[in-house]
Structure formats: structure tokens, C-alpha cells
Amino acid sequence: MPNANEDTPSALNQVQRRAVTELLRVAPVADDLACRFQEAGFRLALVGGSVRDALLGRLGNDLDFTTDARPQDILGIVRPWADSVWDVGIAFGTVGAQKSGYQIEITTYRSEAYDRTSRKPEVSYGDSIEDDLVRRDFTVNAMAVALPEKEFIDPHNGLEDLAAKVLRTPGTPEASFSDDPLRMMRAARFSAQLDFEVAPEVVRAMTEMSERIEIVSAERVRDELNKLLLSRHPRTGLALLVDSGLAARVLPELPALRLESDEHHRHKDVYEHSLTVLEQAIALESEGPDLVLRLAALLHDIGKPRTRRFEKDGRVSFHHHEVVGAKMTKKRMTALKYSNELVRDVSRLVELHLRFHGYGDGEWTDSAVRRYVRDAGPLLARLHKLTRSDCTTRNKRKAAALSRTYDGLEERIEQLQQQEQLDAIRPDLDGNEIQQILGIGPGPVIGKAYAHLLELRLEHGPMEHDDAVKALTEWWADQS
Known part of the structure; x- marks a missing residue:
């Protein structure tokens, strides 16, 4: 992708063309779902990573939506329409569904915040998509496409940052990382996944606030570390974790x-x-x-x-x-x-x-x-x-x-x-044969005999059956 500082209009046009192509591909499912929300009196928008990936020309079959509908309303709309529905994330305002091969997550406009002792985010619902987007982790993930009218919503210039391949936060990084400290690790992960540069003010906040990561649960830290390691350029993200001091607290x-x-x-x-x-x-x-x-x-x-x-x-x-x-x-x-x-x-x-x-x-x-x-x-x-x-x-x-x-x-x-x-590799005699040859029942001695025969197998390779029996009886005589 061209550097936006060199040719911003060209770069923006390029990502916009990619987005149109990708959105046309998913339109039948996305528009159908949006019309159902509209008929029920709610708004629906493709959001976050889905919009980012559409702009990058690599939108997959995982689609993320946001809505002003509350979780129970989402369930009421989606259940008659989807091939399958799951509500394991409903406590966080998210309903999952599958439709025509697409994995779909629909989340109520929300905000997340931590207090100084909590390991889990407190969830509260919002009423506008603008309020939802300002609480997103990075500007490139704070874009949305309202459906079915296809209105592009980008209040924080995420499109320009995407073209420039830069990670910034919608508000101040300090406020963003205070709301959810795991976002500091996400900065490292996205730099590795997308090969983006992390803005200097974001790196500075990560360094100054690195101790905040300690209130995040081990499971969430592990999952973020896994995503980083499985990315295309893990070295980039790992170096950022080390340089910022985050690695000193999690690894x-x-x-x-x-x-x-x-x-x-x-x-x-x-x-x-x-x-x-x-x-x-x-x-x-x-x-x-x-x-x-x-x-x-x-x-x-x-x-x-x-x-x-x-x-x-x-x-x-x-x-x-x-x-x-x-x-x-x-x-x-x-x-x-x-x-x-x-x-x-x-x-x-x-x-x-x-x-x-x-x-x-x-x-x-x-x-x-x-x-x-x-x-x-x-x-x-x-x-x-x-x-x-x-x-x-x-x-x-x-x-x-x-x-x-x-x-x-x-x-x-x-x-x-x-x-x-x-x-x-196994011994040339199994446990039943050992018992039969030695005339004894199950017990610790069978395990010892098995280990002895395994050692012979490793040392000398396979033995003929008669040779294995001879070796076992000689060992048994020594034990006696």
C-alpha cells in the first residue's frame, strides 16, 4: 500500500476500491441482516476489523457488526434468520451466528472500562455508533459501514492511518489503555499482523503504563500473545513488548x-x-x-x-x-x-x-x-x-x-x-505375555520387566520371540 504521506489521495482511492469489492461480495448476507434490523426499528453497521480488512482487500468470512439493539433484541431478530446462533458472549453484549458459511458477531454499542482492582471489563451499553467507535482500540478499527445504505463512518481518520500504515488510538492512548490495558498488547499484535508502525505517542503511553497490564487476566494475556506469535511478523510485536516493558510483566x-x-x-x-x-x-x-x-x-x-x-x-x-x-x-x-x-x-x-x-x-x-x-x-x-x-x-x-x-x-x-x-517402539513381549511367561499376576514387577525389555529393544533393536523369552527369563532369574 502506498505511503499516505507521499500520495495520500492515491492511497485512499486504492483502499476504497478494495473495500467496495469486498463489501459487494458479502452484501447479500449483510444487507439481508441489516434490513431485518431496520424493519425492527434498529440500526446495524459493519464495524472494526471487518471494515479494516475490507479496506485492505482481505475480508474473510468472519463479519463483525454493531447495533443499537440490546442483546435480547438481537437474539429475537437473528434466531429465525441464522443457520445457528450462540450466546456465550451475551454478558458482554455479543451474539454469535452462522449464516451461509459466514461467522457473524453482533454487538450492542458499548463501552468497557476497568477499575484499579478489576480483572474483567465492566460493560455498559451506548446509544450512538459515534460513542461506540471512540471507545475502540485503534483508529483503523474505529471505522464502520452503516447498512444497508453503505454509509462510511470514520470520525477518527482511520482511513488515512490505514493508508499510512500507522496505529493510533481514537482518543488519547492514556485514556484508551486505562479503559482496557490489554490494548497495549494489541498494539504489538497488530503491528505484527498488519506490519504497521505504532505511533510514537502510543509507544510512549505503553511504556509509561506497562504496569497496568498486571490487572488483566492471564487468559486474556495468553490469547493476545498467541495471536501475536501466530502473526506474519511476530518479531516486530515481540520487540515492541520488550522495548515498552510489557514483556517484563507478562513474559x-x-x-x-x-x-x-x-x-x-x-x-x-x-x-x-x-x-x-x-x-x-x-x-x-x-x-x-x-x-x-x-x-x-x-x-x-x-x-x-x-x-x-x-x-x-x-x-x-x-x-x-x-x-x-x-x-x-x-x-x-x-x-x-x-x-x-x-x-x-x-x-x-x-x-x-x-x-x-x-x-x-x-x-x-x-x-x-x-x-x-x-x-x-x-x-x-x-x-x-x-x-x-x-x-x-x-x-x-x-x-x-x-x-x-x-x-x-x-x-x-x-x-x-x-x-x-x-x-x-515397544518391547518384543507385551504385558500379558510377560505375566504368562513368568507365571505371575499384575503388579509392579510387570512394569519393571517391561522397562527391561524396552531397554533391550532400544539398545539392540528387534529380537526374535524366543530370544525375547530367553532374555526375560534370565532377567527374572537375576531378580530372584
Whole structure:
């Protein structure tokens, strides 16, 4: 999009043309809904992100509307019309619906504000769209299109800011962030999603008011962080969180990396290295944004500050930082209310991210390769990507050598996969067979026998049935 300062009329005309095209596409559903509100004596407008995305030429099937109708009135209008309706957000004035493949949210004109001790916004309803728009987070989200007449409403010059690719607040940023402190994180998120610059006065307010984020619930902070990480340019948003001081309050392990020298002196600090690893991991994604991989890439070295040691020869070491980092990852993600499954997977990747570096020039035994696969389990594909991303050396020869070595490991894994079904490694005897051979019932000893046979399987590969029985009976004799 052209810079508005260079050619504002041209830029504005361009975004307006895009909007017309997008709005014509959704008009059958939007206009039909608007006519129903009009017949009931209410007003309806497409609003916020939907208008912004229409102007950018990328309006999807998620449509946001605002209205002077109260939630119960919205339900009365929408229920006979929509394919399905849900009211989980009705306490906040929002009714959801699906119609002809469109996901629709309709919200009563409203305002949100926090007091100094509240973690949840207080909702009050308004009567004019102008009052609703002034309470929106940013000017590019404070535009509306009244329906069905298609009147463009832009009291805060959001169209100009959109053309200039700048994020500003409709009122003062201090008032906006006081109403909802999460908007400070949204500024970072939108800068990453849209590749927009955040206005200096907004950055200044974020920095001065960063402590206000602490009254926002962990769940809302987590959700905003996820949206940032899954955006097209997460590095931009993360840097803004760190520079403004917000990260020190919601993800303090990230800015802590800024002070730590990387042991290979490849970058000025581990913070820059971690952001580079994140970008390189994103480049390896093949099926869309992967939150598990991106979190692991961002957090893989957070154990370094706690494990830093200055050696006698002048080097800096971070022994076992992957183990410490895995524990720190689990603690931080738990505090941010991530699911147990996500916490488990990300912390496991952090714990395993250095394992490959013991591979050297490919001297691992088949047993070591089996253990690598077994320990990674279903995370193996992500571990491949994380390990490759962790190479940020500027020495092209060294980078090429590391890549070739990892190619070799993946080839060996593939060969063993074909021979032994590595992704389903199990002992050569199951629990029932163990009980039958030893002549005992269920109990702890069966688990010990199973673990012994699994160890043999990892060490030597598959065994014939008779060999497995012999190994089990010999072990049982030693136990006796």
C-alpha cells in the first residue's frame, strides 16, 4: 500500500476500491441482516476489523457488526434468520451466528472500562455508533459501514492511518489503555499482523503504563500473545513488548535474555538469537502457523541466564540450560493458563533442543538414534525443525556442515523407521505375555520387566520371540 504521506489521495482511492469489492461480495448476507434490523426499528453497521480488512482487500468470512439493539433484541431478530446462533458472549453484549458459511458477531454499542482492582471489563451499553467507535482500540478499527445504505463512518481518520500504515488510538492512548490495558498488547499484535508502525505517542503511553497490564487476566494475556506469535511478523510485536516493558510483566524470561552473551558469540545476545531462531522456525513451517513450534523456538534458551558460568579460559558456558529452561517454560506457560498438553509439548521440545549436538560427525549408534526418536515421540517432526532453526551461525561453512550432519541423522532415522517402525517402539513381549511367561499376576514387577525389555529393544533393536523369552527369563532369574 502506498505511503499516505507521499500520495495520500492515491492511497485512499486504492483502499476504497478494495473495500467496495469486498463489501459487494458479502452484501447479500449483510444487507439481508441489516434490513431485518431496520424493519425492527434498529440500526446495524459493519464495524472494526471487518471494515479494516475490507479496506485492505482481505475480508474473510468472519463479519463483525454493531447495533443499537440490546442483546435480547438481537437474539429475537437473528434466531429465525441464522443457520445457528450462540450466546456465550451475551454478558458482554455479543451474539454469535452462522449464516451461509459466514461467522457473524453482533454487538450492542458499548463501552468497557476497568477499575484499579478489576480483572474483567465492566460493560455498559451506548446509544450512538459515534460513542461506540471512540471507545475502540485503534483508529483503523474505529471505522464502520452503516447498512444497508453503505454509509462510511470514520470520525477518527482511520482511513488515512490505514493508508499510512500507522496505529493510533481514537482518543488519547492514556485514556484508551486505562479503559482496557490489554490494548497495549494489541498494539504489538497488530503491528505484527498488519506490519504497521505504532505511533510514537502510543509507544510512549505503553511504556509509561506497562504496569497496568498486571490487572488483566492471564487468559486474556495468553490469547493476545498467541495471536501475536501466530502473526506474519511476530518479531516486530515481540520487540515492541520488550522495548515498552510489557514483556517484563507478562513474559519476563524474554527480556532477561537481552543481557546474556551467546556462548558462540554469533549475536550480540541470546535475545536476538532467539528471535532469529523463531523466524527460521517459521520459515520451515509447511502446514500453516504452528504455535507449539513457535513457542518452543522463542523459549528454547530461557534457561541460559540461570546457568551462565564464566570459565577460566574466558568462555561463557550454559551447562544444562535446556533442562533448566524446560522447567522455566513449564512454570511460565502454566502461569499463563496454557493447556496441559501444550505445556508438556513445548517444555519437552525445549528440553530436547540440544540433543542433536551430541551427534557430532554421525558417530551415534543405532541405539542412540532409537532413543532420540523414542524421546521425541510425536514431536519428532517439530524437533527436526527446531534443531535446524537453532543454527544461526554466520559462518557459512559451519552452517552447511551442521545441515549436512542433520541430513545424515534424518536419513538414518528414516532407514531405521523402515526397518523397525521406530515411531511405535515397544518391547518384543507385551504385558500379558510377560505375566504368562513368568507365571505371575499384575503388579509392579510387570512394569519393571517391561522397562527391561524396552531397554533391550532400544539398545539392540528387534529380537526374535524366543530370544525375547530367553532374555526375560534370565532377567527374572537375576531378580530372584
